[in-house]
Amino acid sequence: MIRLEKRPQPSRAWSMATPLVAVLATMFFGGLLFAALGKPPAEAIRTIFWEPLFGEFSFYYRPQLLVKGAPLVLIAIGLSLGFRAGIWNIGAEGQYIMGAICGAGAGLAFYPAESFLIFPLMVVAGALGGWAWAMIPAVLKTRFGTNEILVSLMLVYVAEQFLASVSLGLLKNPEGFGFPGSRNLQAWDSAHNAELIAGTGMHWGVVAALIAVIFAYVLLNRHMTGYHIRLTGEAPRAARFAGVNPTRLVLFCLGTSGALAGLAGLFEVSGPSGQISIDFNVGYGFTAIIVAFLGRLHPVGILLAGGLMALTYIGGDIAQSNLQLPAAAIQVFQGMLLFFLLAFDLLTNFRIAIGKPEVA
Amino acid sequence: MDLSAINPVLLIASLMVAATPLLLAAIGELVVEKAGVLNLGVEGMMIVGAIAGFATAVESGSPFLGFIAAAIAGAALSILFAILTQFAQANQVASGLSLTLFGLGLSALMGQSYVGVKPPRMGDIHIPVLSDLPVIGPILFGHDIILYFGIALTAAVWWVLKYSRLGLVLRAVGENHDAAHALGYKVLKIRLMAIMFGGACAGLGGAYISLIRVPQWTEGMTAGIGWIALALVVFASWKPWRALLGAYLFGGVTVVQLNLQAAGVAIPVEYLAMSPYLITILVLVILSADKSSAPAALGRNFHASR
Numbered sequence: 001m002i003r004l005e006k007r008p009q010p011s012r013a014w015s016m017a018t019p020l021v022a023v024l025a026t027m028f029f030g031g032l033l034f035a036a037l038g039k040p041p042a043e044a045i046r047t048i049f050w051e052p053l054f055g056e057f058s059f060y061y062r063p064q065l066l067v068k069g070a071p072l073v074l075i076a077i078g079l080s081l082g083f084r085a086g087i088w089n090i091g092a093e094g095q096y097i098m099g100a101i102c103g104a105g106a107g108l109a110f111y112p113a114e115s116f117l118i119f120p121l122m123v124v125a126g127a128l129g130g131w132a133w134a135m136i137p138a139v140l141k142t143r144f145g146t147n148e149i150l151v152s153l154m155l156v157y158v159a160e161q162f163l164a165s166v167s168l169g170l171l172k173n174p175e176g177f178g179f180p181g182s183r184n185l186q187a188w189d190s191a192h193n194a195e196l197i198a199g200t201g202m203h204w205g206v207v208a209a210l211i212a213v214i215f216a217y218v219l220l221n222r223h224m225t226g227y228h229i230r231l232t233g234e235a236p237r238a239a240r241f242a243g244v245n246p247t248r249l250v251l252f253c254l255g256t257s258g259a260l261a262g263l264a265g266l267f268e269v270s271g272p273s274g275q276i277s278i279d280f281n282v283g284y285g286f287t288a289i290i291v292a293f294l295g296r297l298h299p300v301g302i303l304l305a306g307g308l309m310a311l312t313y314i315g316g317d318i319a320q321s322n323l324q325l326p327a328a329a330i331q332v333f334q335g336m337l338l339f340f341l342l343a344f345d346l347l348t349n350f351r352i353a354i355g356k357p358e359v360a
Numbered sequence: 361m362d363l364s365a366i367n368p369v370l371l372i373a374s375l376m377v378a379a380t381p382l383l384l385a386a387i388g389e390l391v392v393e394k395a396g397v398l399n400l401g402v403e404g405m406m407i408v409g410a411i412a413g414f415a416t417a418v419e420s421g422s423p424f425l426g427f428i429a430a431a432i433a434g435a436a437l438s439i440l441f442a443i444l445t446q447f448a449q450a451n452q453v454a455s456g457l458s459l460t461l462f463g464l465g466l467s468a469l470m471g472q473s474y475v476g477v478k479p480p481r482m483g484d485i486h487i488p489v490l491s492d493l494p495v496i497g498p499i500l501f502g503h504d505i506i507l508y509f510g511i512a513l514t515a516a517v518w519w520v521l522k523y524s525r526l527g528l529v530l531r532a533v534g535e536n537h538d539a540a541h542a543l544g545y546k547v548l549k550i551r552l553m554a555i556m557f558g559g560a561c562a563g564l565g566g567a568y569i570s571l572i573r574v575p576q577w578t579e580g581m582t583a584g585i586g587w588i589a590l591a592l593v594v595f596a597s598w599k600p601w602r603a604l605l606g607a608y609l610f611g612g613v614t615v616v617q618l619n620l621q622a623a624g625v626a627i628p629v630e631y632l633a634m635s636p637y638l639i640t641i642l643v644l645v646i647l648s649a650d651k652s653s654a655p656a657a658l659g660r661n662f663h664a665s666r
Contacts, residue, residue: 004449006663037469088453140641146648149400149453150591154637157584165630289457328468328579335462339440342450342458349449 004350014348019294019305022340029340030333039323047322048315048330061314063201067272069310071096071264073209073303075288077216078257080297084220085232087253091137091152092261093285094159095130099262100269101166102129104182104276107191108171111183118190122266123204130262131255133159138254142247148254156285167278181277185270193271205267209306212260216299225252261285290338309334371615376507377573379611381406381565383510385589386596386603387517388561393593394521395554396534396657400456401441403586404463405559406566409434411467413567414479414577423482427506427567434563435556437463442555446548449661464580474577482506482572506568511604513561518600530554534655537662547662562586584637591640597653606643613639 027049031041052061075092082089089095103126107118137151166172171182185191196202220226228249232239240246264284273280291309295302316330385402392399412433417426437459444455482504521527530550532540537547569585570577588610596602617632625632 004663090457136641140645140648144645144648146641146644147594150587150594150644151641153587154584154591154641157637158634161630161634165628168630169628286461290461293454326469326472328465328472331465332462332469333465335458335465338454338458339444339462342444342455343448345450346448 004346005353007349007351010348015296018341018344018348019296019301021344022294022337023308025340025344026333026337029336033329033332033336034325037325037329039325044319044323044325047319048312048333051318052311052314055318061318063195063199064314065307065310066201066206067203067310068313069306070203070206070209071268071284072288072291072309073306074205074212074264074267075257075261075285076291076295076302076306077209077212077299078260079288080292080295080299080302081216081219081229082253082257083233083292084297085229085249085253086236087250088149089134089137089152089254089257090149090289091134091154091156091285092257092288093281093283094152094156095133095258095261096265096268096285097156097159097163097281098133098265099126099130099259100265100280101163101171101276102126102132102262103266104185104191104269105166105171107185107188107270108183110190111188114190116190119193119204119270122191122270123263126262126266127259128262130265131259133262134254134258135251138251138258141254142250148250152254160281163276163281164278167276171276173275182275184275186274191270193267203267203271205264205271208263208267209303213299213303216302220299225249229253261288287334290334293338294341371619373503375608375611375615376503377611378614379607380507380510381568381573381585382589382592382610383514383604383607384565384568385562385586386592386607387510387514387600388558388565389589390593390596390598390600390603391517391521391530391561392554392558393658394534394598394655395530395551396537396655396660396662397445397551397555398452398456398659399438399441399459399555399558400453400590401438401459401463402456402558402562402589403582403584404460405434405437405562406463406569406586406589407467407580407582408437408463408470409563409566410570410582411471411474411566411577412563414570415470415474417479417567417571418474418477421480423480423571426479426571427564430563430567431560432563434559434561434566436559437466438555438559438562439552441559442552445661446551446555449663452659452661460586468579471577471579475579477577479571479575479577481575504572506564506572514600514604521600531655534657537657537660541662551662562589565589588636588640591644595643595647597647598655599653610636610640 027045031045034044035041052058052065075096079089079092103122106125107122110118133155134152136155137148140146140151141148167180167182173181173183193203193205220230228239228244231242232244232249269276269280287309291302291305294308295305312330312334316325316327319325320327385406389399389402409430413426413430416429417423441455441459444450445452484504521531529540529545533545533547533550541547566582569582574581592603592606592610595606613636617635620627621629621632
C-alpha cells in the first residue's frame with residue numbers, strides 16, 4: 001500500500017523542482033485539452049512556448065515579454081510578502097485599478113501642461129492610490145479582526161464599478177466625442193510612460209519591477225522586517241514571543257502589496273494601455289497570485305515565474321490568431337498550472353512510502 | 361425619479377429569487393466549514409455550475425436536467441479541491457483560489473457557443489387557490505421549485521447538524537479532527553463528502569443564476585456572488601437559519617438597488633451597483649468581533665501520521 005510519510009524537513013530539491021514538474025504536467029494536460037478542442041496539441045504547445053521566444057516574429061514578441069511580465073512581477077512581489085506571513089491580499093486587481101485611476105487622475109489635472117514633474121507626481125499618486133485601497137482591509141483587520149481575504153476581494157468589485165464611473169464621468173475625455181474613457185496619455189509627452197530604449201519594451205514599469213525584486217530579496221534576507229515576515233509564516237506563536245507586532249506586520253504587508261499593485265496599474269495605464277477605460281484592467285491582479293505561488297514566494301522565483309506567465313499570455317495570443325485557440329483556453333491553462341503546483345508540493349513535505357508502516 | 365413605480369409585492373417576490381443562489385451556495389459552504397474545511401473556491405464552482413446547467417438545459421430542453429448537471433459539475437470540480445487539500449495536504453486558501461481561477465477559465469471556455477442563447481424556462485409552480493391569493497399568493501406560492509428546494513435544504517441541514525448522528529460526527533471532525541480520528545471516525549472521508557456536498561450546492565446556485573435569475577449566459581456572470589456567500593457563512597455564525605435570513609437581506613439589497621436604478625434615482629448607477637459589496641464589508645466588520653462559533657479546526661489540514 002502507498003502511504004505518505006511526513007519529511008522531518010521540507011526537501012529543498014523538490015521545492016526547486018516542483019515548478020518545473022508542474023509546468024511539464026500542465027503542458028501535457030493542456031495538450032490534452034487542446035486536442036479535445038480539436039487543435040493539434042503539440043503545435044499548440046510549441047506555439048505558446050517557442051514561437052514568442054525563437055519564432056519568425058520573435059523580434060516583435062520578445063519586448064512584449066517585458067511589457068506583460070513587469071506588472072505581474074511587480075504585483076506578485078508585493079503579494080508574496082503577505083502570503084509568506086499568512087496575510088492574504090486577494091484584492092490586488094482592485095488596488096491595481098485604483099492606482100491607475102489615482103495616478104492618471106493626478107496627471108490629467110494638469111493637462112495640457114508639459115513638465116518633467118508630472119510623471120513622477122503620477123507615480124507617487126498611483127502608489128498612494130493602491131496603498132490606500134489596500135489599507136481598507138488592513139485597518140479593518142487590525143481594528144476589528146475582519147477577514148482580509150473577503151474584504152480585499154469585495155473591494156475589487158467596488159473598484160471595478162468606480163472605474164466605470166470615472167471612465168464615464170470624472171475622467172472622461174472632453175474631446176472624446178462622448179465615448180467612455182480618458183484622454184490618451186500616450187499622446188501627452190509629460191504623462192507618457194514611453195519605452196526607455198526604443199524597441200526593447202523596457203519602460204519605467206519594468207525598471208520598477210526589477211527594483212522591487214531586489215528590494216524584496218534584501219528585505220527578506222537582510223532586514224528585521226523580512227525576518228519577522230518569515231517567522232510569522234513559519235511559527236506564528238513563536239513570532240509573538242519574539243516580539244513581532246502583528247498589527248504593524250499586517251499594515252506593512254498589505255500596504256506594500258497595495259502600493260506595488262497601484263504602481264503596476266499606473267505604469268500600465270500611462271504606457272501600454274494608454275487610457276483609463278471601463279475594461280483596461282485585464283486580470284493581472286489575479287494572475288499575479290499564480291505568479292507568486294509559482295515563484296515559490298521567492299523574489300527571484302517570481303521574476304522567472306512572471307516571465308513564464310507573460311509567455312503564456314503572448315503565446316496564447318499567437319495561438320489565438322494562428323490556430324483559433326479560444327482565449328479562455330489560456331486562462332484554463334494558467335489555472336491548471338496552479339493546481340499542479342499545489343499538488344506536486346506534496347513531494348516537498350512528504351515522502352511517498354510503499355509497504356506497511358513501521359511501528360515506531 | 362418615480363418610486364411609486366416600485367411594486368412592493370413584486371419587490372419581495374424578486375428578493376426571494378435574488379436570495380436563492382446565495383442561499384444555496386452559503387448552505388453548502390456552511391456544511392464544508394462545519395467539517396473544518398475552508399473552501400474559497402465557491403465562486404469557481406458556482407460559475408462552472410452556471411454554464412454546465414445552462415448548456416445541459418439548452419441541449420436537452422429541460423431546465424430540471426440542467427440543475428442536476430450543475431450539481432454534478434460543482435461536485436466534480438470540488439473533488440479537485442479535495443484532492444489538493446485532503447490528500448496532497450496543500451494550503452486550503454491557495455487551493456480554493458486556484459479552484460476559482462480555474463473555474464472562471466473553464467466556464468468561459470465551455471460557454472463560448474452559448475452567448476446570446478435563450479435557455480428553456482423553468483415554470484413557476486401554481487397551487488390552485490393559494491397562488492391566486494392577493495399579495496401573499498405571488499410572494500409565497502408563485503415561485504419555481506428550486507427556490508423551495510433551497511428553503512427545504514436549509515431546514516434539512518439544520519436538522520441534520522443539530523439532531524442526527526451524522527451531524528454530530530461532522531461537527532466533531534470540524535472541531536477537533538485528531539480527537540475524531542482517535543475515536544475511529546474517517547476524517548478524510550467525511551470531509552470529502554462535505555466538500556462534494558458544498559460543490560453540488562454551489563453548482564445549483566450558479567445554475568439558478570444562469571437559468572432563472574438572469575436567464576442567459578455571460579462570462580463571469582456570478583460577479584462575486586460566491587464570495588458574498590462565503591461572507592454570509594460568517595454572517596450566519598455557521599447557523600443555517602441565519603444563513604437564510606442573511607441571504608434574504610443581501611437579496612433585498614440587490615433587488616432594491618436594481619429597482620432604484622430602474623426608477624432613475626439621482627445616485628449614479630455605478631454607486632448603486634457597488635452597494636451590495638460595500639454592505640457585505642460593513643456586515644463583516646460588525647460581525648467579525650464574534651468568532652466564538654467558528655469550527656475550531658477550520659482551515660487546518662489533517663494528516664493521520666501526526
